[in-house]
Amino acid sequence: MRASLIKIAAVGAFLISSPNAQEAEAPDEASGLAAWAKIYEIFSDERCASCHVADGRPMWSGEHYGGTYKHPMYVGGSPELLLGHPGLMCTTCHMAENAQKLHGPPGAEVWHLPPAEMAWWGKSSTEICEQVKDPTRNGGRTLAELQSHVAEDPLVAWGWAPGPGRKPAPYSAKETADFLVAWSASGAPCPPAD
Amino acid sequence: MGKILRRTFLIGSAAVGGGVAIGYWQVTKPYPNPLKSRLKDGETALTPYVIVAKDGVTIVAPRSEMGQGVRTTLAALVAEELDVDLNAIKVINGPASKAYYNSMLMEEAAGQAATDVSAGAERMRNATKVIAKIMGSQATGGSTAIPDAFERMRSAGAAARIVLTKAAAKSLGVSASELTTENGMVIAADGTSIAYTELAGEAANIKPPSNPPLREKSKWRYLGKSLDRLDMVEKCTGTAEYAIDVRLPDMAYATVRVNCHLGAGVKSYDASKAKARADVKKVVPVKNGLAVVSTNTWNAFQAVQDLEIEWEPAPYPVNDADIVASHRAAFDDKPDSQKRKDGDVEAVLAEGDIIETEYLVPYLAHATMEPMNAVAHLRDGKLDLWVGTQSPTRCLDVAKDLTGLDEDDIDIHTMYLGGGFGRRGEIDFVAQAIEVAKAMEGTPIKLVWSREEDMCHDMYRPLTLARFRGAIRDGKPAAFDMHVAASAAAIDAFERQGMNLNMADPTITQNAWDNPYKIDNYRVTGYRAKKALPVGFWRSVGASQNAFFQECATDELANAANADPLQFRLDMLDHEPSRKVLEAVAEMSGWGGALPEGRARGIAYYLSFGVPVAEVIEIVDTGAGLKVDKAFVAADVGLALDPRNIEAQLQSGVIYGLTAAIQGAITIEDGVVKQKNFNEYDAMRMYQAPSIDVRILENGPHITGVGEPGLPPAAPALANAIFALSGKRIRELPLNNSIAFI
Amino acid sequence: MQLTINGKNHEVDVDPETPLLWVLRDEVGLTGTKFGCGIAMCGACTVHVNGQPRRSCSLPVKLVDGDITTIEGIGTPDAMNAVQEAWVENQVAQCGFCQSGQIMTAAALLSMNPEPSDDDIDRAMSGNICRCGTYPRIRAAVHAAAAKMRGA
Structure with a gap:
């Protein structure tokens, strides 16, 4: 199931031909790190990181939730079943659109979890940075595919339209993709570990 | 509620004795049979509990079926004596009537220690039945339904059987003594049989005997055995009808928004936006809020949000810290009660070397699965009310008050309750439905609360503080001094019914003062905290928090004495039924036996509602949080009428208690209850729930009810297990504020 | 519509x-x-x-x-589904208000997983609250229903 999901995500992936990328000259580590800082700000935001978890159990995090908790119910728990469990699929509660009722379930097309190797909840900027460059831990994507994932995946897009009461992720899908382009063009540098 | 009762209560706690004399004439005179005025052609009401007609026999089980299985057990009590097949008859809740008063309602308030079975104590218990009869409250709660009905409903069955036998004798021209009964028939010596249903007409003219003889236990066919619940198939096929399921032609749908500053009113409002909606039929002011009437429930939920309302401020401190502080201040006031004062606690404590602790439990919501709702239809000078209520007669009273109609023009249809737990003894939502039905006369109104409205407008289990001091001398408990401060749940609840009880609140030290532990110096003192959130009866009432205080404190003493927590308790008990539940639970749980690393057991015992219950909780540290893995329960019910149902009730109490212990908390922010739905006030879920082994004992002197007593020991048994596992003594609930659970 | x-x-x-x-x-x-x-x-x-x-x-x-x-x-009082039958045989319901949802979840689980373990049942049923605490009997009834359906 996991493999097919990755395939779904990869289908339609194409290189974004960004003007920034084309105009970029020699790799510039400083501007690359500045771009990464923004990317990290987005990736580590509760809207994005809450689902990028290792134990299959997403987080409820942020002001809307009154703190940081594991998603209630016995959801996930098995990283192999990214769509949920027989009898309690993610889509049992999470519909194709956000519930309009406050604290109702957020929704998007085929709500599911990213694979466990893509987990970065609680990780440092350096760790996440190294991870997203590593195809074995980023869903098998090239950097270009990563950009299109961010720009086009409906679940990723949800982070900026998370429904009533939830604070959206910073910036936008388009800006995030642009940051990724700029970062890639600068040689995708990662900040040193603390 | 008659004048006599009001005066009786105003005299105070001495009134129980006085009630006998004042009410004597009313006690001897039975209430009229409420079925008589409601019978259809060909029906005969032999007693208030038995209707016979051509097409069948109907038993009235006048207590509310809210999950506890009462309908089945009550029907079995009648069927046992009436000689009918439980599955071949119809069982109904019946009309609201004082004839179905709950005779046990005031026993807990009367102040007899549970273990006191002296003649004097029994006399006082009987005296409380007098008061209860005058009150005429058809209430379900307090684990009273079974003790109340045990003789009464068997007698009703026996009396009806005698009437039917006499009717048959008359029609056969033989002596009644020659006749027997079996399976809904009267049978003559020659084998001739007449079905009860054929005898309705003849029986109508025969007066039932008032004290019919009852069958020996050894002859019981239904009682003492596990019966299939009569409501089970309905409830597993979606066909059981709760009030929320009632559908009437041309019905309109309403919901409310009531001030979340509980008890405060509406300053001003603008309904123009709501009224502009095509679906909105009417906006109706109700107490402290507004109702909107629309075309379906969802539309009503949307429309009510379009009301612009300016609310009156909260009449209580607006955050938790201030509420806790106001409760703490109650310890400086004069006590509300001091029902236990053995020896000289102060003298022992003055010696020093004492254990001194403070415990705190939060407010709790009932959170029944079915949100509050009612259906009301007022037309042609008649009101019909469909409601899941624990108190049909209170619904009747409020209906009379609000409509001015006579009792005969009001029909209360008591439906299945989607959970009660004490919440459905209140009538706030019922009054709202009637108010809206009045404003929409002629149109049936279904008024349904959103979950948010339900959780924020409860009458909560009181936030309660306890201060404990104790001392161990020579390895033995020498002093036990418990001080409890809470707002007055019973006084508050009765005040909402228009009764002013000038007495100590029995819930504040409920079942703590009469705890059977023998310690020479033992004192239990209650303090009445200033009212903040409205409080009321929450499953097991004061026992739910008092068990936590008592049994954690007892564990702390045992630890100080370096004693085994089980043996420490046994050493303080000479009450045999209590000793036996502890011994049973120890055996069931393998108490004292070795456990693998990361596992531990905790034990607790509490005697509430006349039922001694001991529980052992076994927990495991999963690495991702604690899991309550196993629970063991031993309870002494005196006499077990339906063992499988009793097991279910005890399991239910454990899970309800664990939910509260682990995660239950209602807190206040800006004067408003913060938790509005299950996302913030969750219930224990299946993967978190332990296996629960139950053993039922029958050594106690009285038959008892078990809806509540399984609950109180759950929280302290768990807290004590956590101490055993980690050395961490948690004195505040919910536990997950201090330690993680899965 | x-x-x-x-x-x-x-x-x-x-x-x-x-x-x-x-x-x-x-x-x-x-x-x-x-x-x-x-x-x-x-x-x-x-x-x-x-x-x-x-x-x-x-x-x-x-x-x-x-x-x-x-x-x-999925079934009626006169012709119950195997899950409903198992619920009745195990006398699961108390107040009963949550049981329609519990049964629908269990039926869905069993249609996808005819022989669920305790853990499978715990996961599937964890989205359904029962305030009466009928969980021990629900678990037994799901196993019983699974056995019934396999036998049928």
Whole structure:
């Protein structure tokens, strides 16, 4: 199931031909790190990181939730079943659109979890940075595919339209993709570990 | 509620004795049979509990079926004596009537220690039945339904059987003594049989005997055995009808928004936006809020949000810290009660070397699965009310008050309750439905609360503080001094019914003062905290928090004495039924036996509602949080009428208690209850729930009810297990504020 | 709007944002599906859409994309489904208000996993709250229903 999901995500992936990328000259580590800082700000935001978890159990995090908790119910728990469990699929509660009722379930097309190797909840900027460059831990994507994932995946897009009461992720899908382009063009540098 | 009762209560706690004399004439005179005025052609009401007609026999089980299985057990009590097949008859809740008063309602308030079975104590218990009869409250709660009905409903069955036998004798021209009964028939010596249903007409003219003889236990066919619940198939096929399921032609749908500053009113409002909606039929002011009437429930939920309302401020401190502080201040006031004062606690404590602790439990919501709702239809000078209520007669009273109609023009249809737990003894939502039905006369109104409205407008289990001091001398408990401060749940609840009880609140030290532990110096003192959130009866009432205080404190003493927590308790008990539940639970749980690393057991015992219950909780540290893995329960019910149902009730109490212990908390922010739905006030879920082994004992002197007593020991048994596992003594609930659970 | 519910077609005239729950209960008159929370936290409103369990309180009717089955559609008092039979045999229900949802979830689980372990059952049923605490009997009944269905 996991493999097919990755395939779904990869289908339609194409290189974004960004003007920034084309105009970029020699790799510039400083501007690359500045771009990464923004990317990290987005990736580590509760809207994005809450689902990028290792134990299959997403987080409820942020002001809307009154703190940081594991998603209630016995959801996930098995990283192999990214769509949920027989009898309690993610889509049992999470519909194709956000519930309009406050604290109702957020929704998007085929709500599911990213694979466990893509987990970065609680990780440092350096760790996440190294991870997203590593195809074995980023869903098998090239950097270009990563950009299109961010720009086009409906679940990723949800982070900026998370429904009533939830604070959206910073910036936008388009800006995030642009940051990724700029970062890639600068040689995708990662900040040193603390 | 008659004048006599009001005066009786105003005299105070001495009134129980006085009630006998004042009410004597009313006690001897039975209430009229409420079925008589409601019978259809060909029906005969032999007693208030038995209707016979051509097409069948109907038993009235006048207590509310809210999950506890009462309908089945009550029907079995009648069927046992009436000689009918439980599955071949119809069982109904019946009309609201004082004839179905709950005779046990005031026993807990009367102040007899549970273990006191002296003649004097029994006399006082009987005296409380007098008061209860005058009150005429058809209430379900307090684990009273079974003790109340045990003789009464068997007698009703026996009396009806005698009437039917006499009717048959008359029609056969033989002596009644020659006749027997079996399976809904009267049978003559020659084998001739007449079905009860054929005898309705003849029986109508025969007066039932008032004290019919009852069958020996050894002859019981239904009682003492596990019966299939009569409501089970309905409830597993979606066909059981709760009030929320009632559908009437041309019905309109309403919901409310009531001030979340509980008890405060509406300053001003603008309904123009709501009224502009095509679906909105009417906006109706109700107490402290507004109702909107629309075309379906969802539309009503949307429309009510379009009301612009300016609310009156909260009449209580607006955050938790201030509420806790106001409760703490109650310890400086004069006590509300001091029902236990053995020896000289102060003298022992003055010696020093004492254990001194403070415990705190939060407010709790009932959170029944079915949100509050009612259906009301007022037309042609008649009101019909469909409601899941624990108190049909209170619904009747409020209906009379609000409509001015006579009792005969009001029909209360008591439906299945989607959970009660004490919440459905209140009538706030019922009054709202009637108010809206009045404003929409002629149109049936279904008024349904959103979950948010339900959780924020409860009458909560009181936030309660306890201060404990104790001392161990020579390895033995020498002093036990418990001080409890809470707002007055019973006084508050009765005040909402228009009764002013000038007495100590029995819930504040409920079942703590009469705890059977023998310690020479033992004192239990209650303090009445200033009212903040409205409080009321929450499953097991004061026992739910008092068990936590008592049994954690007892564990702390045992630890100080370096004693085994089980043996420490046994050493303080000479009450045999209590000793036996502890011994049973120890055996069931393998108490004292070795456990693998990361596992531990905790034990607790509490005697509430006349039922001694001991529980052992076994927990495991999963690495991702604690899991309550196993629970063991031993309870002494005196006499077990339906063992499988009793097991279910005890399991239910454990899970309800664990939910509260682990995660239950209602807190206040800006004067408003913060938790509005299950996302913030969750219930224990299946993967978190332990296996629960139950053993039922029958050594106690009285038959008892078990809806509540399984609950109180759950929280302290768990807290004590956590101490055993980690050395961490948690004195505040919910536990997950201090330690993680899965 | 056309809906197929328990094999029958229904024409309903409602705001497309209306949750399926209220269409079933207030418009079509199928009240076996219960309202508990309105935010998919309690599971009382569980129905099947194309055989998959869905919380009807949070499913706007405009998003319904298949045949709907409710508790009334899987069995009746006279002809119960195997899951319902197992529930009755194990005397599961107390107040009963959550049980329509519990049974619909269990039926969905068993249609996908005919021999669930305790852990599978715990996971599937963890979205359904029972305030009466019937969990021990629910677990036993799911196993019993599974055995029944395998035997059938």
